Amino acid sequence: AAKAAGRGKHCFYEPSMHSEATDRQVLENDLRQALDRNELWVAYQPIVRAAGEEISGFEALVRWNHPLRGPISPDKFISLAEECGMIGKIGEFVLRTAVAEAARWPDTVRIAVNLSPIQFNDPHIVDTVAAVLSDYGLNAARLELEITEGVFLADSDMTDSTFARLKSLGVRLALDDFGTGYSSLGYLKKAPFDKIKIDQSFVRGAASTTKRNGAIIRAIVTLADSLGMDTTAEGVETHDDLWLIRELGVSQVQGYIFGKPMKGPEAREKANSSRVEAEGYQCIREPRH
Numbered sequence: 001a002a003k004a005a006g007r008g009k010h011c012f013y014e015p016s017m018h019s020e021a022t023d024r025q026v027l028e029n030d031l032r033q034a035l036d037r038n039e040l041w042v043a044y045q046p047i048v049r050a051a052g053e054e055i056s057g058f059e060a061l062v063r064w065n066h067p068l069r070g071p072i073s074p075d076k077f078i079s080l081a082e083e084c085g086m087i088g089k090i091g092e093f094v095l096r097t098a099v100a101e102a103a104r105w106p107d108t109v110r111i112a113v114n115l116s117p118i119q120f121n122d123p124h125i126v127d128t129v130a131a132v133l134s135d136y137g138l139n140a141a142r143l144e145l146e147i148t149e150g151v152f153l154a155d156s157d158m159t160d161s162t163f164a165r166l167k168s169l170g171v172r173l174a175l176d177d178f179g180t181g182y183s184s185l186g187y188l189k190k191a192p193f194d195k196i197k198i199d200q201s202f203v204r205g206a207a208s209t210t211k212r213n214g215a216i217i218r219a220i221v222t223l224a225d226s227l228g229m230d231t232t233a234e235g236v237e238t239h240d241d242l243w244l245i246r247e248l249g250v251s252q253v254q255g256y257i258f259g260k261p262m263k264g265p266e267a268r269e270k271a272n273s274s275r276v277e278a279e280g281y282q283c284i285r286e287p288r289h
């Protein structure tokens with residue numbers, strides 16, 4: 001709620017000057033040119049083995065530096081990109097940039113890239129992924145594709161064959177934002193995921209709020225273990241939460257406690273040192289972009 005309330009505050013213009021529809025149209029036009037104008041870039045957030053403080057990989061997260069409005073959150077422009085047919089190009093830019101970056105890291109460090117359901121259901125997606133891996137010489141096992149259950153809405157034969165073809169390429173598949181959608185259990189049965197990412201809404205403050213979040217995380221871990229899948233807890237910010245997540249047997253941790261999304265060179269440095277330390281702060285929010 002705080003996030004929604006803070007939205008738009010960084011804008012340098014007065015939103016009430018335009019109708020919402022006009023504003024959207026303007027933003028859409030800007031987004032169409034963002035790639036060519038080099039306004040998009042990719043940030044990397046560490047994913048750390050829960051047992052130690054060893055980096056298992058990084059998640060690639062796209063960023064948009066709008067020339068007038070400043071940084072715009074992907075929560076805002078990814079859906080816009082999906083609606084206006086830009087997501088294929090933007091997604092491929094992120095994939096290419098992230099794979100190129102990961103090719104410079106030690107080969108124990110993975111790269112995770114988010115795939116929009118629209119990208120996933122593009123008939124060329126498997127060829128695109130294969131081409132990008134081969135262009136940069138990255139071993140397929142080091143690439144993890146994060147998808148949400150939105151991919152199952154199409155539920156075509158093609159969805160099934162895409163899963164199978166991606167698996168035979170050797171890439172890993174993660175089910176993102178687990179627990180926030182509708183019938184996630186059925187999807188776990190259908191698709192060959194290597195990992196479940198436990199949504200932040202169960203993780204953040206899990207140690208302090210209610211016992212319920214802990215119980216839900218425990219159940220997800222049990223389920224994942226018996227299906228032979230890894231788990232990553234997203235949104236770990238405090239030492240208390242980290243302690244609980246470890247206690248509950250989650251395999252990996254991602255959250256501000258181990259680092260916010262960072263630029264390529266900083267990620268490269270961390271990848272090379274292969275360890276990150278938990279920060280001492282508690283519940284500090286990412287500065288508004």
Ligand code: C2E
Pocket residue numbers: 045060061062073074075078091094114115116146176177234235236237254255256257261285286
């Ligand atoms: P996601 O894939 O679930 O990514 C995790 C989000 O949680 C990121 O937000 C990350 O910055 C944030 N996060 C991680 N740890 C913490 C923490 O400890 N505290 C808090 N408060 N937040 C944390 P971000 O980068 O704003 O991205 C939001 C969403 O936008 C992503 O959620 C993903 O759904 C989408 N997205 C980002 N990049 C891409 C992309 O390249 N392609 C597609 N299709 N979607 C993307």
Ligand code: MG
Pocket residue numbers: 059114146176
């Ligand atoms: Mg993700």
Ligand code: MG
Pocket residue numbers: 176177197199200234
């Ligand atoms: Mg997520």
Ligand code: MG
Pocket residue numbers: 177
């Ligand atoms: Mg998310």
